[in-house]
């Protein structure tokens with residue numbers, strides 16, 4: 001065992017990681033799933049959705065940004081934390097217009113899959129039904145539906161760090177915060193390409209590719225039979 | 238695209254060496270020159286500093302003082318704070334509406350004057366207050382409004398508007414503000430007479446580590462709200478790896494009800510500068526930044542002049558006060574209307590020319606702050622304490638106040654009291670004593686520490702002001718028995734919604750949901766279960782938010798549910814009639830408009 005090894009505990013189970021890892025990264029390797037929406041393998045941690053909230057030595061922290069440290073006690077799968085995560089997922093549902101039954105992403109959507117995994121049948125908060133979210137379908141191969149955006153910044157980070165392009169960035173603040181594109185208004189006026197990583201990483205149906213709708217039928221999609229996080233839990237020894 | 242725009246934008250960008258980290262200064266100047274940062278201007282700036290255009294828009298759309306839309310040459314901002322609402326906001330708004338013929342959010346037909354509102358501009362002790370571009374008017378009456386509008390109509394520039402100058406340096410030609418200091422009580426740390434340079438001389442005669450040791454011995458804790466031990470913060474910053482280090486003074490003072498830093502900046506800027514130079518010496522920094530809130534722009538010429546005088550007397554510059562190898566200078570960074578920028582990592586983002594989003598921690602600013610270098614961010618008052626500690630001794634300082642909270646504290650007192658203003662008091666003072674001093678004995682409630690703090694009632698007035706009991710950055714808002722406290726709570730929630738950066742889910746969404754449910758209760762439509770809903774939701778926002786704003790934004794509701802529960806209980810009742818959460822007629826509005834008839838299935 002190298003001197004970089006760090007030993008700590010998640011829900012009473014001893015976990016080993018290497019210095020510099022986040023709690024989420026070390027948990028993934030150990031086969032322990034911590035729910036997430038904004039975090040994505042290969043992208044810099046962002047820390048916006050907060051569904052990865054865990055308790056570290058009794059204090060709330062986001063597992064995707066918090067580095068591991070020797071001897072820390074992490075709580076992940078407690079009823080208190082599950083309830084907080086349900087509340088956060090609920091908030092994301094009521095904040096936008098998520099009509100899963102009409103959405104091409106249904107079955108492949110991480111927000112929907114996480115809601116199922118957490119046992120949410122219907123949100124407990126009232127829907128806000130925002131009327132100011134539009135759709136930009138100007139690009140020939142890709143469209144953005146702002147009704148479904150959860151402001152996770154995966155597209156921002158992927159475009160900047162993986163595609164080297166900066167197609168996306170946030171504008172506005174507070175409840176008026178939105179994703180914008182690097183042109184006066186339209187996606188078609190940017191240098192986005194359908195093969196860009198930025199298009200692929202969107203966890204919900206906000207950035208979608210045209211011309212391929214329903215090529216995999218509902219019922220045979222990624223989360224239709226296996227819950228979100230199952231791939232990580234398969235790492236468990 | 239006008240040639241003028243092109244050449245002016247180019248000149249402005251070049252003035253900041255086409256440096257994107259100076260984006261705040263660039264867009265502020267463009268806004269000042271053209272009344273807005275238009276699409277054309279954003280394209281030009283992006284090209285000139287070589288950054289994606291959307292990055293420019295990202296900054297412009299974040300700050301309240303910046304806008305894509307064209308504003309008038311004159312922007313009138315009415316301070317819409319809760320205290321201003323109590324002392325005549327609606328009345329003077331009405332007079333402005335009438336005199337200008339426009340509503341808030343509009344610009345006069347000739348395009349010359351825009352009317353806006355702003356959250357607390359730091360004048361609660363002299364409400365109602367109004368900003369006309371950079372000029373501030375306080376205790377504004379209907380007559381003052383008429384007079385201002387008449388002069389503006391006659392083409393008088395805002396800086397030449399007639400005004401009654403305030404006391405002290407408010408009358409200094411470089412300030413010339415109609416603002417009062419209202420210093421009601423002076424004590425020995427902040428408002429004692431000043432001997433410039435003594436503290437710094439003593440500091441540079443010691444080693445940096447000895448200076449930090451003195452600050453630790455004095456047990457100085459931060460005055461900005463969080464109360465972190467200053468010596469410890471400096472130790473971390475000094476010990477961190479980095480080619481360069483920075484000292485930042487947090488003069489954002491955005492917490493509604495707080496205005497004591499404004500008075501320090503007006504009357505004791507020399508003390509602040511001295512404290513910053515000492516900090517630079519202690520942590521090994523050569524550069525300091527004063528982050529000044531946009532609302533205090535009227536103090537800028539005076540502060541620039543004070544910095545220049547410090548340079549002339551070698552308190553700033555190379556080999557400061559003859560100390561070989563110790564160089565230090567300070568620049569002012571203007572903010573542009575964002576409360577969250579008082580949060581230290583958001584403040585750093587803003588200094589770097591970015592949107593004022595807080596950063597993920599760790600790394601903490603002491604490890605990786607401004608431009609990635611170790612940085613110590615401290616409050617205005619904290620730096621002043623530092624200078625006094627070095628001058629008068631750590632032992633002297635630690636004798637003042639109480640055991641866990643040494644020294645004095647400046648309080649900003651406003652609301653229902655006879656003597657609103659700034660009070661310097663030793664830590665450990667009782668709330669009853671404070672209320673007596675301020676002439677607010679009949680208070681029904683006191684908001685301690687601004688909206689992010691807590692509201693307490695008479696049962697708690699025997700408690701003391703210090704870090705271990707009633708901790709506060711200094712704001713005390715007093716509410717008399719006739720005030721509707723839930724209206725106050727509602728205003729505070731509006732404030733947080735307006736000021737949330739929107740980065741994280743709980744703060745962006747949760748605060749809106751909290752306010753909705755509070756309003757339902759205030760309308761008499763609430764049920765007892767709504768109180769549990771507020772508590773559960775409030776605690777979720779508190780527990781999962783990413784920065785101090787969201788972690789405290791539910792406090793107005795949570796603290797009143799705890800301390801003033803009967804107010805809520807009186808409004809809720811069991812078995813309310815069915816209340817739809819969805820307005821079908823509103824939803825059908827667009828379709829009905831297109832069809833030109835009402836729905837066959839959903840009769841109105």
Ligand SMILES: Cc1cc2nc3c(=O)[nH]c(=O)nc-3n(C[C@H](O)[C@H](O)[C@H](O)COP(=O)(O)O)c2cc1C
Nearest residue numbers: 459460461487489490491579580581615616619785
């Ligand atoms: C939303 C928010 C606003 C804040 N505003 C201010 C402010 O206006 N001035 C200030 O000194 N500290 C403010 N703080 C606290 C700063 O983050 C930081 O703790 C402080 O500047 C450190 O200085 P100190 O240690 O000298 O108190 C704010 C914190 C939050 C979360």
Ligand code: SF4
Nearest residue numbers: 149150152153155202
């Ligand atoms: S468009 Fe998709 S990837 Fe981008 S912020 Fe919105 S939800 Fe996230």
Ligand code: SF4
Nearest residue numbers: 738740741744784787
């Ligand atoms: S809590 Fe979250 S949304 Fe609110 S100001 Fe902080 S980072 Fe922004």
Ligand code: FES
Nearest residue numbers: 047049050052064
């Ligand atoms: S996954 Fe950690 S905050 Fe989103």
